[in-house]
Amino acid sequence: MSTAPPPTGDDLIRVLATLANPHRLRVVAALSRERAYVSGLARQLGISRALLQVHLRKLAAAGLVTARLELSEDGKAMNYYEVEPFVLTLTPAVIAAAVETLTVPDSAEQPGGER
């Protein structure tokens, strides 16, 4: 049985690069305990909102967290983030397989690929 879907090379790199950061690791850790909204999480982690914003965006882009906009009781718009229950196993074999699907940014990328 396989718990993790076979990641493409580019996906794998995106996820790895995303997780290879203390702030983002802390974000994932915090969200794995309890979902949180941006401002509150920023206070909790002791970093600026702008900074957290960027990291959350990257985490979301990698599919590791998801955002849900809600209205609090007093009418404020709160953007709640929660962690995605991912499972990723890393071994030489997994990497070898992923490399097969690696996009080679040789000289030019095909347009329209990235958002």
Added chain:
Amino acid sequence: MSTAPPPTGDDLIRVLATLANPHRLRVVAALSRERAYVSGLARQLGISRALLQVHLRKLAAAGLVTARLELSEDGKAMNYYEVEPFVLTLTPAVIAAAVETLTVPDSAEQPGGER
């Protein structure tokens, strides 16, 4: 049973940062098939020796590959690299645990820690 030792936060980040690179991913993939020496591997991958050198160094620093210096039959010194059979499982829970042991580079690091 646990195949992977509990990674410390700093170790985890080092490994993730190391693997989050196309060149290094290709190196691991190549070495997982067969060990290779620097110059040969550089040719095989189509990159310069100097560049490969740097990436190999990082991979070794993260404990993902190991080097062994050997003498070929014709007396040349060959530095053979081979991949380490690592198994790393990544989940929110694993990350939450690793974060506990994260070194906080708050304002200053203690000297002599890093090379």
Added chain:
DNA sequence: GGAACCTGCTAACTTTTCTTGGCATGTGCA
């Protein structure tokens, strides 16, 4: 001796990522 291999290093440039600070918008409430 010179060519063809192997190894390593470092300085300097380029590219990417990280981080900060400011600005704009909206809501509820005294």
Added chain:
DNA sequence: TGCACATGCCAAGAAAAGTTAGCAGGTTCC
């Protein structure tokens, strides 16, 4: 109206990573 809280974005400087080019050392063999 002004304060406190929420959201977002963008420009610009700072820091880190990636890459290249060049140098120096070693060995075999013609």
